[in-house]
Amino acid sequence: MSQIHEDVQEYYGETLKTNEDLLTSACCPTDAMPAYLRPLVANVHEEVVSKFYGCGSPIPPKLDGMTVLDLGSGSGQDCYVLSQLVGENGKVIGVDMTDQQLDVARKYIDYHTEKFGFSKPNISFVKHFIEDLSSIEDASVDLVVSNCVINLAPEKDKVFAEIYRILKPGGELYFADVFADRRLSAELKADPVIVGECLGGALYTEDYRRQMAALGFNMSYTVSNSVLTVEDEALKPKLEHINFTSQTVRAFKIEAEDREEDYGHKARYDGSIAEFADGFTLDQNNIFAAGEWVKVSGNVANILSQSRYKAAFTVEGSFEAHHGGFEAAASEAACCAPAPKATTGCC
Ligand SMILES: C[S@@+](CC[C@H](N)C(=O)[O-])C[C@H]1O[C@@H](n2cnc3c(N)ncnc32)[C@H](O)[C@@H]1O
Structure with missing residues (x-):
C-alpha cells in the first residue's frame, strides 16, 4: 500500500x-442529478447518503439485468441506486479499500433488499484496491462506473487496465471524475488534503487519453463537463493556476480508431429507453432526437450497433468508402472537451 493509499x-x-466536511465543490449535490434518479436516491438510507462524496451522477440507462461494478463505491449510494435499476436479476458489485466506508455500505444491504422488494440481495461490497480487481473474472461485467475515485489512485494505468480486463466485449465504462488542464507538481500530488479533496490526483486530460489508448480504449466521449471551483481560502492560492473540471465521460470496449472518421454512417434512435423517450445523448457531440436520422462517425456507428444500446438504434452504412475526418467538433471531443468558460458550481 502506498503513502497515497494510506x-x-x-x-x-x-x-x-x-x-x-468537504472543503471544495467537488462533491455533487443530489439536485444536480437527472430528475429520474432522484426518487431512487430518496430510497437510499440517510447514513449512506450523508457519506456520498461523488462529483457527478455516472449512472447511464438500460441497466435491467446487467452486471455493474462500482469502483470506489464508498458508503454505497450509487450502488443502491444501481441496485434498483438492474433489478432483482441484475448484479451490483461495489469495490472500495476503506473499511469504514465498506462497513456503512454493508450495514444496509438487508434494509435496501427489503425496501426494493427483492427476495434476495443483488448487491455485494468487496474490499479491493481498484488497481487490482483480482477476484473479478475477465470479461464478466457489462458496465463499470466510478464516481470521483480514479483521481485518488496513484497508478491510474493499472486501474484502466483492470477495467478493460473485466469488461465484456461491447461493455461500457462510465465515470465522473476530476480532470485538470496540466500535470500537477509533485508537491501538490503528495498533499494529503489536496489529494483527499480529489484535486491532487486529478486526471490530466492528455495523459488520460494516452493511458486509455494504450489499452485499446481509443475513444473517450465527454457527456458533461463543468468548471470546478476551489472556495477554501487555504487551498485557493496553491491551486488557482490550474483549471479543474468535473467531467462525466464514457468509453466502450469496442474496437475504435483514434480519431473520428467519416464513412457516411447514420443512426436513428427509436425513443425506447423509458427515461429518454424524447432523445438520447451519447456525448456532447452525438445527440439523437427520437425518430430522426443523425450522421455519425464510424466509431459511433460501431458503439450504437455493438453495445447494449443497439436495441434502441438503427444504424445504416458500411466501412467500404471513407469520406475523410468526421467533423472537427467531433474529433475534438475524442477525449475530454476543453473546459467551458462559464463558471458553474458542480457537475
Ligand atoms: C471521493 S470518495 C467517493 C465514494 C463514492 N464513489 C461516492 O460517490 O460516494 C472516494 C472513495 O474511493 C475509495 N478509494 C480511493 N482510492 C482507492 C483505491 N485505490 N482503491 C480502492 N478504493 C479507493 C475511498 O476509500 C473512498 O471511499
Missing part, C-alpha cells in the same frame, strides 16, 4: 464524517 484511507475513513 492518506486517502485516513481521509475517507477518519477525517471526513459526512459530505458537509
Whole structure:
C-alpha cells in the first residue's frame, strides 16, 4: 500500500464524517442529478447518503439485468441506486479499500433488499484496491462506473487496465471524475488534503487519453463537463493556476480508431429507453432526437450497433468508402472537451 493509499484511507475513513466536511465543490449535490434518479436516491438510507462524496451522477440507462461494478463505491449510494435499476436479476458489485466506508455500505444491504422488494440481495461490497480487481473474472461485467475515485489512485494505468480486463466485449465504462488542464507538481500530488479533496490526483486530460489508448480504449466521449471551483481560502492560492473540471465521460470496449472518421454512417434512435423517450445523448457531440436520422462517425456507428444500446438504434452504412475526418467538433471531443468558460458550481 502506498503513502497515497494510506492518506486517502485516513481521509475517507477518519477525517471526513459526512459530505458537509468537504472543503471544495467537488462533491455533487443530489439536485444536480437527472430528475429520474432522484426518487431512487430518496430510497437510499440517510447514513449512506450523508457519506456520498461523488462529483457527478455516472449512472447511464438500460441497466435491467446487467452486471455493474462500482469502483470506489464508498458508503454505497450509487450502488443502491444501481441496485434498483438492474433489478432483482441484475448484479451490483461495489469495490472500495476503506473499511469504514465498506462497513456503512454493508450495514444496509438487508434494509435496501427489503425496501426494493427483492427476495434476495443483488448487491455485494468487496474490499479491493481498484488497481487490482483480482477476484473479478475477465470479461464478466457489462458496465463499470466510478464516481470521483480514479483521481485518488496513484497508478491510474493499472486501474484502466483492470477495467478493460473485466469488461465484456461491447461493455461500457462510465465515470465522473476530476480532470485538470496540466500535470500537477509533485508537491501538490503528495498533499494529503489536496489529494483527499480529489484535486491532487486529478486526471490530466492528455495523459488520460494516452493511458486509455494504450489499452485499446481509443475513444473517450465527454457527456458533461463543468468548471470546478476551489472556495477554501487555504487551498485557493496553491491551486488557482490550474483549471479543474468535473467531467462525466464514457468509453466502450469496442474496437475504435483514434480519431473520428467519416464513412457516411447514420443512426436513428427509436425513443425506447423509458427515461429518454424524447432523445438520447451519447456525448456532447452525438445527440439523437427520437425518430430522426443523425450522421455519425464510424466509431459511433460501431458503439450504437455493438453495445447494449443497439436495441434502441438503427444504424445504416458500411466501412467500404471513407469520406475523410468526421467533423472537427467531433474529433475534438475524442477525449475530454476543453473546459467551458462559464463558471458553474458542480457537475
Ligand atoms: C471521493 S470518495 C467517493 C465514494 C463514492 N464513489 C461516492 O460517490 O460516494 C472516494 C472513495 O474511493 C475509495 N478509494 C480511493 N482510492 C482507492 C483505491 N485505490 N482503491 C480502492 N478504493 C479507493 C475511498 O476509500 C473512498 O471511499
